[in-house]
Amino acid sequence: MLITLKKLAVALAAVSACAAVAPAHAQEIKSRIIRFGYGLNEESVQGRAARYLAEQVGKLSGGKMKMRTFGSANLGSDEQMQSALVGGSQEMMVGSTAPLATMVKEFGVFDLPFLFNDEKEADAVLDGPFGEKLLKMLESKGLVGLVYWENGFRNVTNSKHPIAKAEDLQGVKLRVMQNQIALGVFGALGANAVPMPFSELFTALETRTVDGQENPVTTIQSSKFYEVQPYLSLTRHVYTPWVVLASKKWWDTLSPDEQKVIREAAASSRDFERKDSRADSTKAMETLKEAGMKINTVSPEELQRLRAKAQPVVDKYTQDLGPELVKQLQEEINKVRKG
Numbered sequence: 075m076l077i078t079l080k081k082l083a084v085a086l087a088a089v090s091a092c093a094a095v096a097p098a099h100a101q102e103i104k105s106r107i108i109r110f111g112y113g114l115n116e117e118s119v120q121g122r123a124a125r126y127l128a129e130q131v132g133k134l135s136g137g138k139m140k141m142r143t144f145g146s147a148n149l150g151s152d153e154q155m156q157s158a159l160v161g162g163s164q165e166m167m168v169g170s171t172a173p174l175a176t177m178v179k180e181f182g183v184f185d186l187p188f189l190f191n192d193e194k195e196a197d198a199v200l201d202g203p204f205g206e207k208l209l210k211m212l213e214s215k216g217l218v219g220l221v222y223w224e225n226g227f228r229n230v231t232n233s234k235h236p237i238a239k240a241e242d243l244q245g246v247k248l249r250v251m252q253n254q255i256a257l258g259v260f261g262a263l264g265a266n267a268v269p270m271p272f273s274e275l276f277t278a279l280e281t282r283t284v285d286g287q288e289n290p291v292t293t294i295q296s297s298k299f300y301e302v303q304p305y306l307s308l309t310r311h312v313y314t315p316w317v318v319l320a321s322k323k324w325w326d327t328l329s330p331d332e333q334k335v336i337r338e339a340a341a342s343s344r345d346f347e348r349k350d351s352r353a354d355s356t357k358a359m360e361t362l363k364e365a366g367m368k369i370n371t372v373s374p375e376e377l378q379r380l381r382a383k384a385q386p387v388v389d390k391y392t393q394d395l396g397p398e399l400v401k402q403l404q405e406e407i408n409k410v411r412k413g
């Protein structure tokens with residue numbers, strides 16, 4: 075059946091009218107490629123959350139904003155990626171708060187030992203006024219802090235002996251994250267603390283360049299540290315958050331609708347990642363037992379002795395970080411604790 079020219083003209087007019095009234099925001103989302111870097115491997119909690127975030131960005135932008143995820147520090151260490159975001163040569167990343175402390179010293183507060191008792195306290199503080207306040211401090215440094223993911227409660231592994239008493243750390247060559255507080259705390263506990271990027275850690279353990287390290291069980295499992303570390307001692311001495319970051323140089327080029335897509339996707343990824351991290355912790359413990367790691371739980375009495383040994387360093391860095399800041403953190407924790 076021939077379509078008359080008149081009917082075709084009417085149809086075209088209708089289509090162009092629809093295009094003209096399409097929601098304005100649909101036109102303010104451009105086609106973009108977003109490079110998202112992270113340090114653990116693709117099988118890790120970080121890898122799964124990165125892929126989830128990428129899916130959400132794609133869905134919320136109608137497929138226009140495409141996030142490419144790069145694991146295993148393929149875009150660099152946390153520190154190197156932070157610099158790339160500040161320079162604008164990379165759009166997004168996730169990394170630990172410890173290296174961030176070299177740019178905004180207040181993030182070092184999360185390296186103070188024995189702060190949080192459980193994940194409920196950590197979530198409440200990180201997602202509340204205290205966590206928001208620290209994220210805001212990143213903007214003047216060229217970074218946009220979006221949300222916190224869970225790295226988790228850290229435990230000690232090593233190749234020499236179980237850490238059952240405070241004295242057992244004496245002389246253990248222990249890799250720590252690259253900031254002064256982590257270095258100071260483990261120095262005070264008697265270890266020979268060695269700062270090192272995460273990407274170099276497995277080889278350092280394998281070659282006995284260092285005797286041990288400290289990380290959440292999810293990382294110990296996904297990075298296969300059990301292959302080179304016979305002993306796991308459960309201390310839960312620090313809860314480390316990860317921060318999902320964007321380059322401010324890049325962020326400022328986004329329309330309000332594009333920024334809204336990223337913020338909504340990031341918030342959804344936070345909830346996904348924390349749920350996955352906690353489920354993975356249980357599975358990781360089983361894997362580590364099956365892999366033959368000798369696992370011990372450090373007693374509350376010995377944890378208290380470790381806490382006392384670290385106290386002078388905690389006092390020193392509380393002054394450095396700002397007593398008011400540490401006081402506010404403690405008050406936020408106590409609010410949750412008192413429920």
Ligand code: KDG
Binds near residue numbers: 225289
């Ligand atoms: O890039 C990996 C790091 O983000 C993270 O695993 C940090 O816990 C960390 C460590 O020990 O370096």
